[in-house]
Amino acid sequence: MSERCAERVWDGWHQHRCTRKGTVQEDGKGWCKQHAPALAKAKREERDRKWQEKWDRQDKERAEAKAADAEVQRRADCYDDLLAALERILGPSREALEVIKALDRGEGVTGYNAKDLANAITDVETAIAKAKERA
Numbered sequence: 001m002s003e004r005c006a007e008r009v010w011d012g013w014h015q016h017r018c019t020r021k022g023t024v025q026e027d028g029k030g031w032c033k034q035h036a037p038a039l040a041k042a043k044r045e046e047r048d049r050k051w052q053e054k055w056d057r058q059d060k061e062r063a064e065a066k067a068a069d070a071e072v073q074r075r076a077d078c079y080d081d082l083l084a085a086l087e088r089i090l091g092p093s094r095e096a097l098e099v100i101k102a103l104d105r106g107e108g109v110t111g112y113n114a115k116d117l118a119n120a121i122t123d124v125e126t127a128i129a130k131a132k133e134r135a
């Protein structure tokens with residue numbers, strides 16, 4: 001078959017027939033591989049599927065980041081209670097109490113997040129270990 005592709009294409013100024021050969025028969029017309037309706041539809045669906053995958057991935061990443069932020073906030077919200085509990089538990093240890101009081105004054109705590117809290121716990125544990133060595 002030597003007929004041209006049936007697609008009308010837009011060159012920016014004019015519409016004209018696609019110049020490629022109509023090698024694919026569909027709906028009683030010849031189409032090039034780019035414009036054959038079934039092939040174009042499959043290509044479009046594949047492209048849509050990839051976009052959907054990207055959007056789904058972004059939604060998942062946003063949800064994970066939001067959950068991580070919520071966890072940091074949850075830990076920050078119990079910071080005061082944790083300090084108070086540690087103070088009760090470590091009451092007899094003078095050095096640990098000093099560390100706790102320093103942390104409570106904000107010394108050694110540069111921000112109000114989970115990493116600082118973890119560092120604070122490490123400081124308290126170190127103080128406990130030192131107190132135990134002396135006992």
Ligand SMILES: [Zn+2]
Pocket residue numbers: 005006007018019020031032033034035
């Ligand atoms: Zn064409």
